[in-house]
Amino acid sequence: xxGASAQAHARSTPPLLSIGQVLRRLTAEFxxxxxxxxxxxxxxxxxxxxxxxxxxxxxxxxxxxxxxFILSMQRDHYLPLKVIREYLxxxxxxRQPALPVPSEVPASFLPTQRRLQRxxxxxEAGATPQLLNDAISASLILPxxxxxxxALSVLRALAELQRSGIEPRHLRGFRAAAERELGLIxxxxxxxxxxxxxxxxxxxxxxxxxxxxxxxxxxxxxxRSAITRFDP
Numbered sequence: 001x002x003g004a005s006a007q008a009h010a011r012s013t014p015p016l017l018s019i020g021q022v023l024r025r026l027t028a029e030f031x032x033x034x035x036x037x038x039x040x041x042x043x044x045x046x047x048x049x050x051x052x053x054x055x056x057x058x059x060x061x062x063x064x065x066x067x068x069f070i071l072s073m074q075r076d077h078y079l080p081l082k083v084i085r086e087y088l089x090x091x092x093x094x095r096q097p098a099l100p101v102p103s104e105v106p107a108s109f110l111p112t113q114r115r116l117q118r119x120x121x122x123x124e125a126g127a128t129p130q131l132l133n134d135a136i137s138a139s140l141i142l143p144x145x146x147x148x149x150x151a152l153s154v155l156r157a158l159a160e161l162q163r164s165g166i167e168p169r170h171l172r173g174f175r176a177a178a179e180r181e182l183g184l185i186x187x188x189x190x191x192x193x194x195x196x197x198x199x200x201x202x203x204x205x206x207x208x209x210x211x212x213x214x215x216x217x218x219x220x221x222x223x224r225s226a227i228t229r230f231d232p
Contacts, residue, residue: 016050016058025064030071032205038067040203044081046070046088076149080210115146125155131162138168139175185211 017025019035027033041047042057047066049057059067066088073079083100090097122129135141135158141151158168185208186193192204 014061016060017064019057019059022059022064022067026068026071029068030075033071037205040206041067041070041081044085046081046085074206074209078209078213078216080213081206082210115148116152117146121147121152121155125152125159127155127159127162131155131158131168134168138172140168140171181212181215184215 019038022038023033023035038047038057042049047059047063047070049059049063052058070081070084070088073084074081079100087097087100116124118129118132121127122132125132132141132155135155136143140158141147141154144151158171161167161171188211189204189207192207
């Protein structure tokens, strides 16, 4: 009876996954994911896989969902790992913290990013095909066969701006400004970029996201401060 009970328990327990199996599950959504990135996230205390007696990492299905959430927060919301870790620490402690992002995210962590065709993108954004063409011409949206959620958010914003008389051609300088910010980030990361190992590459990507987030805070603050001139 004890043997049968143990077998039943083994069947009901989801199998643990190796790093290679985790990569196969997640790289379709996150093409830049690598073993060094997974180890980096573990070193940062964001995920804690189990270990075999031989020292090999083993990930549970809950670990995989946690990784999907972390990677989505980085990619879609440019959140630094420190903020993500604090949020997850609160969850682990049984608290119910507010998600550190402005948009709503399902409780089951984040879904797979959609890939929209041109007509789907235009329809969901409440835009017109011409507005999409103008956005691509102004380098505000990159040309593609299919578009992700980032392009959808931008096109929605452009549709709202158009109602206020602001057209994509008025925003051509945004691409140049983004390139200047990218230059700042690249210069800041030169010491890390000179190191060619995989862990340094993962560190550079994370630090680039953090710097981009801080630049966004400064930019938004400047705009909000300038808007006060319209106060009566």
